[in-house]
Amino acid sequence: MKSAVYPGSFDPITLGHLNIIxxxxxxxxxxxVCVMKNSEKNPLFTREERVELIKRTVKNFPNVEVETAEGLLVSYCRERDASVIVKGLRAVSDFDWEFQMALANRKIDPAIDTLFLTASEKYTFLSSTVVKEMAKYGADxxxxxxxxxxxxxxxxxxxxG
Structure with missing residues (x-):
């Protein structure tokens, strides 16, 4: 059985994230789907709340599990016997950072590969940050x-607020 991990902060999950899932x-x-801590972000939702929101969103996908983890992503992958990390890319700027992370993860564990999936064109602008800003001003x-x-x-x- 081939398993993969899709990590992120998902604060909140967007339709772009759901497309990648x-x-x-x-x-x-x-x-x-692994909800992880990003020390550079100040989340709106707790990790437990994000897990619950994602579970509601993916409930019709029998092969998707939602969890949270602390520590190194590659350690989590090993615990789940997952040999692939899935990352969504919206723009070249995403690639720069994600490529560095993929190389670091491969250095830690050469048995774990990273698969980059490009965002659907209708979601290339979309981020959790954009969603939170729109919500703050009452947008649909x-x-x-x-x-x-x-x-x-x-x-x-x-x-x-």
């Missing part, structure tokens, strides 16, 4: 995030 789920027998989020979680984003944005 759907495509990875067609390629691999098992996909672990239906074209940007899964419908199942719109109310959660609106409520969390209001409570933090």
């Amino acid at each position: 759907k495509r990875a789920a067609r390629i691999f027998d098992k996909v672990y 989020l239906r074209d940007f995030v899964p419908r199942e979680i719109i109310e959660d984003i609106v409520n969390k944005t209001r409570s933090k």
Whole structure:
């Protein structure tokens, strides 16, 4: 069985993230969506809340599991017997950073490869940061995030604002 890990902060998950998950789920027998901490970001949702939001969004994908992890991504991959890290790319600027991370991960564990999936053209502009900014000003989020979680984003944005 070929397993992959799709890591990220997912604060919140967007339709762009969901597009990458759907495509990875067609390629691999098992996909672990791993909510990780990004020390450079100040999240809107806790990691546990993000896991719950993603679980609601991917509930119809039988080969997708959602978890959270601390520590090195390659250690998590080893624990799950996953030999591939899936990363979504929106622009060349994403590639610069992700390529460096892929090389570092390969240095730590040469048995783990990174697969880059380019974003669907309709999501190349989309990021969790954009979604949070739009939510703060009351924009319609239906074209940007899964419908199942719109109310959660609106409520969390209001409570933090």
